Amino acid sequence: MDSLTLPTPQDVIDAHARIRDLIVETPVMTSAVMDTHCNAQLFFKCEQLQKTGSFKFRGASHAVSWLPDDCPGVATHSSGNHGAALALAAHLRGISAEVVMPQNAIQAKIDAVGTYQGQVHFCEPTQRAREAGLAHWVDQGRVAIPPYEHPHIIAGQGTAAWELMHQVTDLDVIVSPIGGGGLISGTALATRALNHPKRPRVIGVEPKGADDTYRSLAQGARVDDHQPDTMADGLRALVGEMNLSLIEAHVESVLCVTEDQILEAMQWLWRDLKQVIEPSGAVALAGLMAHPEIFKGQRVGVILSGGNMNLPNPLVS
């Protein structure tokens, strides 16, 4: 894959046409209580209700849709949601999936890969070991499907915002979390695909403990000192080069949030929306709540990116 082949806004529209019968058109939730609290009109795009419990199924099923029928299998390395999403997307086409996972991946996400008939292969929790594990399967003839730095993945992830803009018109802004950057770069392309005089702006949010995109934009080049430390396990990846280019071109700003702000946003979502949202999935709302001045009085799309996590005992409060 030539890393210079950036996906285009039209690619998001095309991706949606390819996968619309495979994915769930996830609902948009609202809450009068949260609107009052946040002083804005919030529209929550519920990707925790996507197949496999996260938006990752969009990109994975899009990438898989381009494979030939005689594909000998797919492989990836993933600490989480991309692995489960790829496993199901491949399984639905009768294709096997090998998922290289670090030994310290959370149990709920390891279990999910198996639920969707993927094969888990553990490795040491280092980038080098993950890449070596994947290389082994590529040597065996499997097609590597990366988690975020890939035009098909980015275009697929953009379908969440594409749906959202058709479910809710006249949004002022869409807020998305940033990990490797697949979701936000797809989101930015989706807004550019809209044939409407007023396009929503796009704002990204990162944990302060994984602020590689924020720092990369500030210094004008991707950082190389990335040592993530955040509960948001889905946002620990280093932003992709392709993703960073799209963010630089199309995203208004990147906000950073503390661990306490992430936790508070999660608690709002659990208590008020009654939705089990994983830490990464609450980061967009955390950004909005941490910077109310940016969003005051606006119509804001907030992407809840997923809901997979080791659950607490519901009875211990």
Added chain:
Amino acid sequence: MDSLTLPTPQDVIDAHARIRDLIVETPVMTSAVMDTHCNAQLFFKCEQLQKTGSFKFRGASHAVSWLPDDCPGVATHSSGNHGAALALAAHLRGISAEVVMPQNAIQAKIDAVGTYQGQVHFCEPTQRAREAGLAHWVDQGRVAIPPYEHPHIIAGQGTAAWELMHQVTDLDVIVSPIGGGGLISGTALATRALNHPKRPRVIGVEPKGADDTYRSLAQGARVDDHQPDTMADGLRALVGEMNLSLIEAHVESVLCVTEDQILEAMQWLWRDLKQVIEPSGAVALAGLMAHPEIFKGQRVGVILSGGNMNLPNPLVS
């Protein structure tokens, strides 16, 4: 209110017409993973997404809709969801609400009454103290709105099943939890209101630690030795006489579940549906999972009655 004036199936249809613009038509969720696990086709009616987080808003807003414009205020005693539901229903009509709550009510439910502008008045956690507290407000001219033994309340609660049967056709059976019996008796009436040759059967589920309805049906009269002991705080009430009559006439059977079974059902709903469901709200699914032989291969409506609880720390698993 004459306790012999039982509500009719037509009353559910009429109630729906009166309140449809006030309530949320809650979504129906499905899960391929849970269908496989339970060997049946499950349709979850999501009352945790109703206003105030439980089905109780249906009955409360229906009862309030019958009050005159110059009503001097309403009052009730409640350990939970009915209090918050009545507070909001009254507030939306500009009517004040006095809610007598036992001191040991859970904090989340106390807070909710205030959120919806109701006035909380604490009392000792005994039936006598609750009734005395309510009597005080009735003496002050407030209209008492009981939580379940009232034709308007029962007809209003039945609108959940009424909606469900229009959202999902050809259900074989609807499963509902039983506390005071408002939801299940309304549900039974709703199925009788359906103009269709095949009506869903109705099955109720109780915690073993609050099996007053099960025992009342077995002995042919309401029990008087009711000492509830269950985590399902919404199901601790003694079944109403009016409710018991309707259950006897229209409900196929009542199943009982253990505390462990309730907890397991909750965990399935949190993990797989990504829905925060309170213990009482998971009891219908617990009954289905405990008695798979009754439901095998059938199309089953499962009422998730609410999602209000003291939440655990999301990060401690």
